[in-house]
Amino acid sequence: MTRQTTSPLIVLGSGYTGRVLHRMGTSQGRTVHATSGNPLHNLADIPSEQRLRFDLEQPSTWLNIPVGADLIWCFPATPLEQVQAFAHMLNAPSRRIVVIGSTSAYDAPSQSTEYPPPWIDESAPLNLTKPRVQGEEYLRQHHGAIVLRVAGIYGPGRNPLEWIKSGRVGSSRKYVNLIHVEDLAAICLAAIEKGTPGEVYNVSDGTPRTWEDICRTAQTRWGIAATGSRKEDETGKRISTRKLVSDLQPRLQHSDLYANLQTLI
Numbered sequence: 001m002t003r004q005t006t007s008p009l010i011v012l013g014s015g016y017t018g019r020v021l022h023r024m025g026t027s028q029g030r031t032v033h034a035t036s037g038n039p040l041h042n043l044a045d046i047p048s049e050q051r052l053r054f055d056l057e058q059p060s061t062w063l064n065i066p067v068g069a070d071l072i073w074c075f076p077a078t079p080l081e082q083v084q085a086f087a088h089m090l091n092a093p094s095r096r097i098v099v100i101g102s103t104s105a106y107d108a109p110s111q112s113t114e115y116p117p118p119w120i121d122e123s124a125p126l127n128l129t130k131p132r133v134q135g136e137e138y139l140r141q142h143h144g145a146i147v148l149r150v151a152g153i154y155g156p157g158r159n160p161l162e163w164i165k166s167g168r169v170g171s172s173r174k175y176v177n178l179i180h181v182e183d184l185a186a187i188c189l190a191a192i193e194k195g196t197p198g199e200v201y202n203v204s205d206g207t208p209r210t211w212e213d214i215c216r217t218a219q220t221r222w223g224i225a226a227t228g229s230r231k232e233d234e235t236g237k238r239i240s241t242r243k244l245v246s247d248l249q250p251r252l253q254h255s256d257l258y259a260n261l262q263t264l265i
């Protein structure tokens with residue numbers, strides 16, 4: 001059920017995704033505050049009454065977070081001790097908390113060689129040796145945080161075609177899962193409104209692709225050549241978004257990767 005809310009919304013960590021969240025939340029009529037360790041410098045274009053100084057590593061800044069506000073956590077939830085102390089101070093679960101995690105949480109130390117790789121849903125084993133996964137799981141289990149396990153984020157200024165041109169990625173059979181930053185921001189806002197506390201949702205555009213496919217399309221549509229093909233042992237992952245789709249019913253505006261890449265050119 002959708003929750004009617006007038007609580008202010010705090011975007012904890014206003015970087016690439018956080019900025020889009022601030023803009024989108026505001027346009028939906030919410031009071032949204034953006035945080036930064038250095039708001040005067042990093043948030044100069046955001047109205048001063050919507051800027052907050054916050055750095056997880058500096059407990060004196062924690063008191064700047066207004067009581068009762070909802071939080072969307074947009075940076076890795078580490079180190080665990082600070083995450084625990086901050087969450088304790090917040091007195092959650094009286095607030096709604098969404099944490100942006102990563103599908104790298106599913107990177108098990110020994111990966112299967114099955115190909116194509118199996119679909120990964122939210123019940124897949126986690127790599128709990130990763131500090132951010134420990135932080136996310138702590139927030140989820142002890143403070144009712146909703147954890148989004150997010151695929152590769154792209155959009156303006158983060159263009160997969162540039163990654164191909166620069167050789168950061170090459171043509172390989174490895175699967176990749178992507179999400180456009182605007183769809184991610186919309187999903188974060190949907191999760192704050194109607195996500196179930198303590199639940200996990202995988203987030204991607206729903207279509208895993210191989211880098212081979214993406215590189216081939218880059219070559220045929222835009223003449224962009226990969227700097228080399230790679231022999232990847234890694235098979236990558238195929239992220240299932242079935243739960244996201246059934247529970248949060250996001251209306252993705254950017255599910256067509258190739259149409260989006262055209263606009264990013």
Ligand SMILES: NC(=O)c1ccc[n+]([C@@H]2O[C@H](COP(=O)([O-])OP(=O)(O)OC[C@H]3O[C@@H](n4cnc5c(N)ncnc54)[C@H](OP(=O)(O)O)[C@@H]3O)[C@@H](O)[C@H]2O)c1
Pocket residue numbers: 012013014015016017018035036037038042054055056057074075076077100101102103150151152153154
């Ligand atoms: N990039 C990807 O493809 C990808 C994929 C899956 C998940 N993710 C995760 O998604 C989240 C959002 O990613 P993004 O690329 O939008 O992030 P981003 O651009 O790196 O922005 C995060 C912001 O958080 C602030 N921050 C960093 N450490 C902090 C701390 N200790 N305390 C308080 N604020 C802190 C920083 O802002 P100030 O310096 O202004 O304080 C930083 O700009 C991150 O958790 C990222 O790891 C990313």
